[in-house]
Amino acid sequence: GVFINGKPLPRPLRLRIIELARLGVRPSDISRRLRVSHGCVSKILNKFHETGSVEPGAAITTFKRRDISPAVLNKIEEYVFEQPDIFSWEVRDRLLKDKLCSKCNVPSLEAVSNVIKTCARKLQSNLTRKSEAASRQNNNCTIKTEREDSSDKGTEQGSRSRFTGPFSISNILELESPEEAGKVSSDDYTDQETFE
Numbered sequence: 001g002v003f004i005n006g007k008p009l010p011r012p013l014r015l016r017i018i019e020l021a022r023l024g025v026r027p028s029d030i031s032r033r034l035r036v037s038h039g040c041v042s043k044i045l046n047k048f049h050e051t052g053s054v055e056p057g058a059a060i061t062t063f064k065r066r067d068i069s070p071a072v073l074n075k076i077e078e079y080v081f082e083q084p085d086i087f088s089w090e091v092r093d094r095l096l097k098d099k100l101c102s103k104c105n106v107p108s109l110e111a112v113s114n115v116i117k118t119c120a121r122k123l124q125s126n127l128t129r130k131s132e133a134a135s136r137q138n139n140n141c142t143i144k145t146e147r148e149d150s151s152d153k154g155t156e157q158g159s160r161s162r163f164t165g166p167f168s169i170s171n172i173l174e175l176e177s178p179e180e181a182g183k184v185s186s187d188d189y190t191d192q193e194t195f196e
Contacts, residue, residue, distance in 0.1 A: 008056030017044050018054055052108040068107045075100055080119040088112040
């Protein structure tokens with residue numbers, strides 16, 4: 001390229017790299033078009049995505065972190081709830097487009113990313129609570145139907161299991177239905193009368 005190694009790129013060229021990237025031009029095409037190494041373009045784009053700064057040097061010293069106002073915070077949360085997979089740079093672009101922020105006070109990508117993560121946690125916890133409530137409700141319905149079924153079975157078994165003889169396995173296995181039990185018991189009485 002035409003630039004000196006070890007020296008930072010001029011600010012207008014850095015801004016042009018960011019502008020082309022926002023237009024959807026690939027980093028390799030940007031490096032060919034502007035005659036800058038691909039590594040340089042990648043570093044500038046990565047730094048911009050991480051810090052929001054296009055200035056050369058360490059991002060910590062050149063970029064002041066700005067606090068997010070409550071109105072901007074609410075708007076970011078609104079964007080995230082509308083589109084949960086939104087990127088930090090998309091949020092920043094929308095804040096600028098909607099004129100909620102200027103280039104001077106737009107939050108950094110890191111700050112926006114933290115807000116997005118917080119919103120994602122809120123969404124996840126809300127979904128977890130809803131699913132737990134639904135499963136609890138289903139369990140309560142299941143328990144009620146099981147209780148009703150068991151009480152019905154208990155009354156049926158109570159009427160069937162009126163057995164007056166000794167309890168052995170063979171006697172239990174040979175228990176009969178109430179109708180048959182009624183017939184057998186009357187037959188038993190007639191048999192007993194004939195023996196006496």
